């Protein structure tokens with residue numbers, strides 16, 4: 001017998017997709033979603049892209065209304081899980097009994113914080129939530145000088161958005177930007193575009209943040225770099241990684257060395273599944289979190305089916321997909337990243353117009369990357385899977 | 396129900412095509428083409444899946 005009462009914790013794309021998938025698979029029992037954000041789910045990827053540039057009203061992040069007809073408890077967080085008694089305890093003291101549980105609490109922005117007060121400094125903006133995006137847009141309207149800390153995809157997208165609205169922007173990054181995410185070759189491609197757009201680079205790790213007089217909001221923030229030098233800006237935005245939201249599971253007995261690990265069907269145990277940024281799952285490169293949009297969607301679909309169908313449900317066949325838009329470049333990548341060495345060029349040259357490239361991995365699979373080229377994802381996936389026999393652009 | 400595409404929003408990611416190849420595809424220029432716009436009960440689930448996966452909400456059901 002399948003579960004009668006399912007509780008979903010987390011109202012992001014993972015919680016939403018799991019709920020939709022449960023309904024699509026025929027679950028007609030009681031479905032409750034608990035989410036500590038007050039909003040309907042929205043697109044986080046849009047927050048660092050089109051949403052920073054939307055004129056007047058910000059709409060790029062909006063998703064179509066949900067159709068799962070779940071009972072939604074929003075603005076309330078899960079405080080604690082009693083996995084033995086199968087009861088979820090909420091912040092407001094309510095206890096929700098369940099026979100199936102979906103853990104989809106995502107992650108939050110890691111913060112650098114102030115000297116002697118890690119994780120807490122008012123003048124440090126991060127970008128994770130809708131409120132963060134609205135706050136950033138408000139600040140950008142005054143075209144402040146900006147320091148962005150973190151050379152990952154998010155930091156680079158934020159830097160690109162700040163430049164586009166006319167700010168002067170310095171990016172602090174220990175590695176060459178995007179090297180860890182995409183590898184040295186593509187890092188070079190993006191860096192060239194970024195510099196063309198006016199990005200200044202401070203190749204260092206940021207050590208400390210403090211404000212000059214006037215309070216963090218009014219005054220300027222001083223960023224002390226690893227070599228002891230410092231930068232000053234009116235606005236500091238950090239994008240230095242994410243931390244999974246697992247604190248509420250601390251006493252649940254479900255964490256392994258602090259991580260929430262699931263099997264190939266997204267299960268922590270038969271009646272509890274986890275998906276999205278919060279979950280570490282088995283991939284071809286080991287058990288890891290893959291905190292990305294399509295990863296969250298694919299995990300949620302597979303896990304929802306396993307919650308209803310157990311071992312009979314198909315295992316997750318995870319195929320990484322990543323995209324980013326910044327400095328006039330739009331990249332799509334199918335396959336594992338980062339990429340070592342130079343690619344085979346299937347079409348064009350990324351330094352000069354649209355291009356399509358492929359890197360081969362040792363196992364025979366590969367990664368296909370398109371830059372400024374519209375290409376159906378199924379086609380990009382096919383290119384990544386097997387080396388193309390004829391590299392005809394019309395194929 | 397009808398699938399509605401907000402064309403200026405569409406960035407040609409093609410995630411929707413992957414979710415519902417029976418309903419839509421990107422043509423050679425990377426423009427999204429809705430092969431079927433009006434969906435019946437059978438096609439409603441794939442249509443929902445396609446609408447949901449689009450990270451820029453360029454698709455909706457009306």
Ligand SMILES: Cc1cc2nc3c(=O)[nH]c(=O)nc-3n(C[C@H](O)[C@H](O)[C@H](O)COP(=O)(O)OP(=O)(O)OC[C@H]3O[C@@H](n4cnc5c(N)ncnc54)[C@H](O)[C@@H]3O)c2cc1C
Nearest residue numbers: 010012013014036044045077078105106276277291292293
């Ligand atoms: C600015 C930005 C840009 C991005 N760009 C890209 C991109 O270009 N491409 C890409 O693939 N990915 C991108 N990502 C990553 C992608 O957005 C995430 O992988 C995805 O949103 C994860 O969804 P999720 O549902 O697992 O987590 P979340 O979206 O974090 O949802 C979890 C929800 O649970 C809530 N919650 C947390 N704790 C509790 C609790 N105790 N009780 C109740 N509710 C709780 C949270 O408030 C949140 O609403 C980006 C992320 C950000 C922030």
Ligand code: SF4
Nearest residue numbers: 405406408409411449
């Ligand atoms: S997923 Fe969205 S942006 Fe991508 S092709 Fe489909 S409608 Fe366009």
